[in-house]
Structures are given as structure tokens and as C-alpha cells.
Amino acid sequence: MFRLSKPRSLFAVSAVGLALALSALSPAQAQGEPRELLNSSYDIARELFAAVNPRFIDWWQAQHDETVSVKQSHGGSSTQARSIMQGMRADVVTFNQVTDVNVLADAGLVAKDWQDRYPNQASPYYSTIAFLVRKGNPRHIENWDDLAGDDVSIVFPNPKTSGNGRYTYLAAWGYADQAFDGNQDKIENFMKTFLGNVEVFDTGGRGATTTFVERDIGDVLITFESEVNNIRNEYGKDDYEVVVPPVSILAEFPVAVVDEYAERNGNADLAKGYLDYLYTKDAQRLLASFNYRVNDEKVAEEFSDRFPKTDLLRVEDVFGSWPEAMKTHFASGGELDQLQRR
Amino acid sequence: MIAQALTRRRERRVLPGFGLSLGVSLTFVSLILLLPMTSLVGQLSQLSWSQYWFLITDPRLLASYAVTLFGAAVAAIFNAAFGLLMAWVLVRYEFPGKRLVDALMDLPFALPTAVAGITLATLYSSNGWIGRLLEPLGMSVSYTWIGIALAMAFTSIPFVVRTVQPVLEDLPAEVDEAAMTLGASDSHAFRRVILPYLWPALVTGTGLAFVRSLGEFGAVIFIAGGKPYETEITSLMIFVKLQEYDYAGASAVASIVLATSLTLLLAINLWQGRFIKRLHGGRG
Numbered sequence A: 001m002f003r004l005s006k007p008r009s010l011f012a013v014s015a016v017g018l019a020l021a022l023s024a025l026s027p028a029q030a031q032g033e034p035r036e037l038l039n040s041s042y043d044i045a046r047e048l049f050a051a052v053n054p055r056f057i058d059w060w061q062a063q064h065d066e067t068v069s070v071k072q073s074h075g076g077s078s079t080q081a082r083s084i085m086q087g088m089r090a091d092v093v094t095f096n097q098v099t100d101v102n103v104l105a106d107a108g109l110v111a112k113d114w115q116d117r118y119p120n121q122a123s124p125y126y127s128t129i130a131f132l133v134r135k136g137n138p139r140h141i142e143n144w145d146d147l148a149g150d151d152v153s154i155v156f157p158n159p160k161t162s163g164n165g166r167y168t169y170l171a172a173w174g175y176a177d178q179a180f181d182g183n184q185d186k187i188e189n190f191m192k193t194f195l196g197n198v199e200v201f202d203t204g205g206r207g208a209t210t211t212f213v214e215r216d217i218g219d220v221l222i223t224f225e226s227e228v229n230n231i232r233n234e235y236g237k238d239d240y241e242v243v244v245p246p247v248s249i250l251a252e253f254p255v256a257v258v259d260e261y262a263e264r265n266g267n268a269d270l271a272k273g274y275l276d277y278l279y280t281k282d283a284q285r286l287l288a289s290f291n292y293r294v295n296d297e298k299v300a301e302e303f304s305d306r307f308p309k310t311d312l313l314r315v316e317d318v319f320g321s322w323p324e325a326m327k328t329h330f331a332s333g334g335e336l337d338q339l340q341r342r
Numbered sequence B: 001m002i003a004q005a006l007t008r009r010r011e012r013r014v015l016p017g018f019g020l021s022l023g024v025s026l027t028f029v030s031l032i033l034l035l036p037m038t039s040l041v042g043q044l045s046q047l048s049w050s051q052y053w054f055l056i057t058d059p060r061l062l063a064s065y066a067v068t069l070f071g072a073a074v075a076a077i078f079n080a081a082f083g084l085l086m087a088w089v090l091v092r093y094e095f096p097g098k099r100l101v102d103a104l105m106d107l108p109f110a111l112p113t114a115v116a117g118i119t120l121a122t123l124y125s126s127n128g129w130i131g132r133l134l135e136p137l138g139m140s141v142s143y144t145w146i147g148i149a150l151a152m153a154f155t156s157i158p159f160v161v162r163t164v165q166p167v168l169e170d171l172p173a174e175v176d177e178a179a180m181t182l183g184a185s186d187s188h189a190f191r192r193v194i195l196p197y198l199w200p201a202l203v204t205g206t207g208l209a210f211v212r213s214l215g216e217f218g219a220v221i222f223i224a225g226g227k228p229y230e231t232e233i234t235s236l237m238i239f240v241k242l243q244e245y246d247y248a249g250a251s252a253v254a255s256i257v258l259a260t261s262l263t264l265l266l267a268i269n270l271w272q273g274r275f276i277k278r279l280h281g282g283r284g
Helices: A002-025 A043-064 A077-085 A098-106 A144-148 A163-179 A184-196 A207-214 A225-235 A259-264 A268-278 A280-291 A297-302 A314-318 A322-330 A337-342 B002-011 B018-044 B049-056 B061-092 B098-104 B113-124 B133-136 B145-170 B173-181 B184-217 B218-224 B234-243 B247-280
Strands: A037-044 A067-074 A092-094 A125-134 A198-200 A220-224 A242-243 A247-252 A254-256 A311-313
Touching: A002 A220, A037 A043, A037 A077, A037 A268, A043 A207, A043 A268, A067 B234, A077 A092, A077 A098, A077 A184, A077 B234, A092 A098, A092 A268, A098 A322, A125 A163, A125 A280, A125 B247, A144 A163, A144 A184, A163 A184, A163 A198, A163 A220, A163 A242, A163 A311, A163 A314, A163 A322, A184 A198, A184 A337, A198 A207, A207 A220, A207 A225, A207 B247, A220 A225, A254 A268, A259 A268, A268 A280, A280 A297, A280 B218, A311 A314, A314 A322, A322 A337, A322 B184, B018 B247, B049 B247, B061 B145, B113 B133, B113 B145, B113 B218, B113 B234, B133 B218, B145 B184, B145 B218, B173 B184, B184 B247, B218 B234, B234 B247
Parallel strands: A037 A067, A037 A092, A247 A311
Antiparallel strands: A092 A254, A125 A220, A125 A242, A125 A247
């Protein structure tokens, strides 16, 4: 009998421990604690939101006389969406994939009409896919067809695991669709050569950058225009050149309030304010300084020398819709798998 | 009561009662091992057999099995040889800095695997310190199967060293001296006296290294290159399926890796049991 009492006391101890742990987890609602907003964002936006958040805090303070704090979480945007569905209580999402917000909408965490809640389909800034080539552009890469030439070596992340890999694929397809007037065989041939020229498929954008810059692999790195410019600024203007092709794809960076969690966290107004702020002139200017294109006409004008005019294809126009593009091209056994088949 | 009966028969242990310690162990086994496994099976149950078969026999996936198995096999063989040598040196010789080398052996466990992968890829890429020397010889390591095997070998070497080392420590140097006084040559003494003694530990270590390599993701992914049919490893395929929110598909592929690993581990355990029985049976 003496032996039995031990497990029981162990249970008691663990029950107390569990209670303590749970109470530590529950949001701090005590008075005086500043409210805390959690923004779940994509991988390469660390520096961007590190600059945005302090400005937002000042802006909110000026408007509502309340001091708040903002926390960031970064990761591949599909990974982020998955963690939110599994219970990460983010108030807002700022992603680089429309589909990843759609997944949250399907799960009932984000409003179904999230794209109509903010201007420009809820995308406060946008970008496109551009090329980074080595000094002097020795391979004369100016457009997508130069990438399907013989022995051109390309680096871009795996479209299966990365948002910018997906955009790159769609941009190349969109170009081919125009160039070959929708002739499916010719488009597929072009895409096969293009994909065959890829030297290394990294899982994410930053990995591809490392491969191109640090390992010296490939004639061209394909990624977001914003990223391309940041790399060039970081690794030396003299070693690389940026080429923005005449035709490319419109890459939207969708934002949404995770209504389900924002309300539970008592942050509904704060979350909405955060997204509103991204559309203000102040934020738009900041976004443009990070080489993202913005819709605010005045700000766009100010930064026009950074962003060459280019024909931006919309995913909806070329592929019908995001869900359709995902299903036809990126799902298991889809077009991408067919093109990479031996 | 059963617990009491069981404990009474044996002498006192340092840890409290059999009932309690077994209970706590089983609880942890359930929480940490069985529960995740159950959810894996739960995911799998969404698939019909034909769907499952279709998923796991995709040609690209088959190619990834080959790449992974081959890389893991090369890494395991390399580690068996090098790990044995390392353990031998650490046990049989005294040299300055021995403790440091001993501690360094655990580094692959301590280092985040992603860091290991990036470091290896940097060293062995065509403009890296080592890669630059290998390049003129026509050998590229990063982004080829050699790189995959290298990363796998790096992350799993402690398994071999740490399983062989204690066994070797129990084998006094007098044993090989005795063998030699009885007329055995060096190689004969090693093959017929030392190796049989180390055999179970070496096989276990190598097996663990192999199994670990099968599932390695972090270290390998940065050096693998990820070219379809050439340098895609199976754990990347699982990652891809998760990115597509295809939990069932990911579980199906994971189940293959798991089944392979468990079968191998079980086989080693069974073999070892028989080996030890034979040893004690005196037929040696």
C-alpha cells in the first residue's frame, strides 16, 4: 500500500506542474501589460518587418495613445500556414503566397472574402521575378528564352517547396505562353529545357542565393526583384547585375487578419490597424526602400528609377486562378512532375 | 501486488520500485514514441491500399529511395572502418590532446545538422577550401551523391565510435599479446581475436549509423542539390509532400523509411541475441 502512494503523489505534482505551465501560457491580460500582436510572415521578410514594426508602434501610439508591441514569426509561408492551423495564435499573416492564405480561409481561420477587405486584392506591395547575373552579363541573358539555351546554368529554388520557385516557374510558363501563342507542345518543350538547365534546386530562396553567390554556381539566379536588389546591395554592386525581363509575373504579397485568433487574443482592432498601416504613405515609402513595388502613385513615382517598366502577367489571367494553377502545375503528378519526368 | 512479488525476489535497486519505474518508462514511451506513431498510422488510414501503393511506387520516389539507400550504405561502410579506427586510437593509445579528440567525436551530435550541412557544402563546393583541390581531379562533392554520403557520414559517425569504444576498453591489450605469443601474426590476431569480440558492437553501431542516415534531412539537404532523379533524398520528398499539405502522402513515404529502419534494427537485435548466445554456448 505504501508503494501506491508514490505514484499518486507523483500525479499530484505533475498536475500542479501542468496547471502552472498552462497559466504561464495563457495571454497576459493583466492591466499595464502592453498588448502584443503576432505577425506570421515569410522567410525573407525578417529585415523588412524589423523596420516596419517600430514605425507601426509609433503610428499606433500617435493615433490611439496606446503602447503596443509587435512580435514576428518567420518561416516558409506554407510552413507558417501549417503552424497556424495547428494552433500558433498569430493575429495577422503577411505571406508571399495567395494559396497559403487561402488554406487558412478554407480552415475557417481567415474570412472567405479576405482578398476584398484591403485594396489591391489585399496585397499592400508587390514584386516580380527578375534575374541576377554575373558581372558584365557574359551569357547575354536578357529574357526568358536566353535561359533555355544550350549550357546555360540556372539556379532557383524548388517550386515544390518555395514560393519564389513557384513564381519563377509560372513566369517562365507565362512568357512561353505568349511567345508560342499558347501552343502547348512548344511551351512544354521550352519548359523542359528551362527546368533541365537548373543546376541546383534548393528548398528555399535564401538557400538558392547562397548557392549562387557563395558557391559560385550558375550563370543566373532567378528570384524576387526585391531579393535580387538586396543581394546586389549586400554582396557588391560590381560583381552582379540585375536584369528585369520585359515580361514577368506579378508576385503579390497578401495580408490578412486571422480573425479567429485575433478576436480570441483581444487584438481585432490592433490587427486591422497593422494592415491599414501597411497602406499608408509612410509604410509604402519604407516598403519601396526595400525594393518592393508599391501601389501608392506618389511613392511609386519617387522610386520609379528603381523599378524598370515591365509587362507583369497576372496569375489569374494566365492560369485562371491560384487554386487552378496549383492543381494543374504543382500538385503531385501535375505539369511540373510531368516536365521533370525522365 | 505483482509488482511487489517481482521486486521482492530481486535485491534492492537504487531507483524506487519496479512498478513505479516501469510505469513511468511506459508512460514516456507512449507519449514520445507511440503517440506520434499512432497519428502517423491515423494519417495513413485515410489511404486505400491501391492509393498507398501508387504513392510509394512513384518513379521519382523510387529514384530517391535508391539515392538515399546508396548514400546511407556508403556512409555506413565508411563509418564502420573509420569509426573502428577512431575508437581503436582513442582506447589503445595515449597522446596529447586525447581528451579533446574524444570530446570532438560527439560534435556531430552537438552541432545543429543544418549548420553541418552548410559548412560541408561550403568546404566542398568547387570554390571551397577542399572542393577547389578536388575540382582539377574531376571530382565534385557538393551537389552530387558523394556530398550526400559525406553529410550522412558526418552526422552518424559518433554511433560507431561510441558503441565500439566501451567494448574495446573492456578488452585488455594482454589479449592480443597472448594471441601473438601463441604465434598469431598481427593481422591474424586482429581478424580472429579482436574483431570477433568487437563484431556485435560494430554491427550495432554501423546499423544505427545507417538508420540515422536514412532519415537525415538537415545536413544532407544543403549539399544534395535536389535534382529530380539524381540527388533527391527521400526525406526531401516527405518535406515536399508536407509543403503541399499532403499529410497522407507524407505519412506514406515516411512509413517506408520507418519500416526499413525498424526491420534493420530488429534484424540486428535478433542477430546479436543469437551471436551472444552462441558465444556463451562456448562454440565461439
